[in-house]
Amino acid sequence: MSNPAQPICIIGSGLAAYTLIREYRKINAEHPITLVTQEAGDFYSKPMLSTAIAGQKSAEQLVTSSATKMAEQFNLVIHTCTTVKQIDPAHQKISVMSNNGQSFDIEYSQLVLALGADQIRVPMNGNASHEVQTVNDLQDYARFRKQLDGKKKVVILGAGLIGCEFANDLA
Template sequence: MTDAPITIIGTGLAGYTLAREWRKLNADAPLRLFTTDAGHFYSKPVLSNAFAQNKIPEQLVISDVAVMAKQLNAEIIPHTEITRIDPESHHCYAGEVAYAYSQLVFACGATQRVIPIAGDASAVMRVNDLDSYQAFRARLTSCSAKRVTILGAGLIGCEFANDLALAGYAVSVLDVAPYPLSRLMPVEAGQLMQRALQTLPMTWHLQTHAQQITALEHGAYCVTLANGEVLDTDVILSAVGLQANTQVAAAAGLTVNQGIMTDAYLRTSAADIYALGDCAAVQGVVLPYVMPLMQGARALAKTLHGQATAVHYPAMPIAVKTPACPTVIAPVPPSQAQSGTWQITHDAPESTTLKALFHHQDGSLLGFVLMGKAVTEKQALVAQLSSGLS
């Protein structure tokens, strides 16, 4: 199948970045991409802070699919779902239609997790692409909504909460954790984020969850919480995290866990098949952020070109899009979470400036959280973190 095209499943940031990087190394070899949507190029992270800017989906598109096909000298097949892979024959299938590939890359991302809620669970909306963002905007505007309930106080939940509150909505945020961003921050930093965001029209309902949703008149809903509280709301948005799209890979016999399992070269358990981005568990770890994706795309492009290149992750801080509390996080590697302690510097209880450094037992820096004015220390700490990774 050496004459068959390199094939990428997905035209999100992972798929298109890989295609660009590969074209730098090979301008003419056949390249094919499949996508279940229209195939337009946009940055998915902007979805969580586009509403306050009053941006419609068309304004978020950077290049449409025709432009991308021309730029990449590629065949892009939109509105098409790859339903089956045959690793032995090197074919992928959209229904009964077979497409040969020489090398195949899963860049099919992740979908929003669905949590069980009694009652009218269909009322829960999820924003994970341009189409769902359009539906969310339409719901907010068509029903003259004033109240939004967000399920989840993680990264995306906090960003949406800040964005919608700035746009004038009364926001309620629910989470089973005792403070927001609990998987990325120590308690003091999470509590600061909570205080900063609740200066906006926002209320928090923590250490509880939505138990039942009941439809009311005029398109409104009643949300009953596990702790007995009852919230009346107009729109319910889920932001409880992502689940890697592994179904097709698993059905083809590839090893999957939290994601499609790969080695450091992004190779899966099947020959000539790779995984990149939110769908991949690289050496067992899923990193659903932009910077790991970019590093992976650069390395994988070389591997596909015949120059086997392991992905190397430098320090990769995350900028949290919460203007009410500017925040930068360099997450502590999960494998190191029990190997050290947080050292926290906080100006005063009412201050929005905080610095939290996570040091290994040997004194080396493994991660940090910077909030407020402390974000100016980002570059120095990234350099310190990078020196420990090299």
């Protein structure tokens, strides 16, 4: 049974999560909201990941609002760099672990999974398979940019929008 005094808990910190929060705050400015994310929780435009290379932008330059600012603006509790270990719908709680090893439970009145999409990871063998990168968030982008340093040739797998934009920007 739902306890309305408990916060709404949102797992994820992408566009879907922050859009939900923004819209919910328009109708209810006071109900507690807790956001849990494995990432830093900063707000950025994900489509910029694929065009930032041409502009030589770092991952930090893509952030339009820090997690701290988002928490203040929308009256949130944000647990960054925190992994959800278990969801217990019967008791309306999640068990989490922060990156410093601290485990704790968060009770909720409603739970939202705003996890976004996972990229397809093609199985590969070979002496350079460890260098294959996927770019789906700011951390991936930062790692990709760093790995590009000093490279003269890059292979892009995938002819979707992001793959095509990377290929164009790196040409």
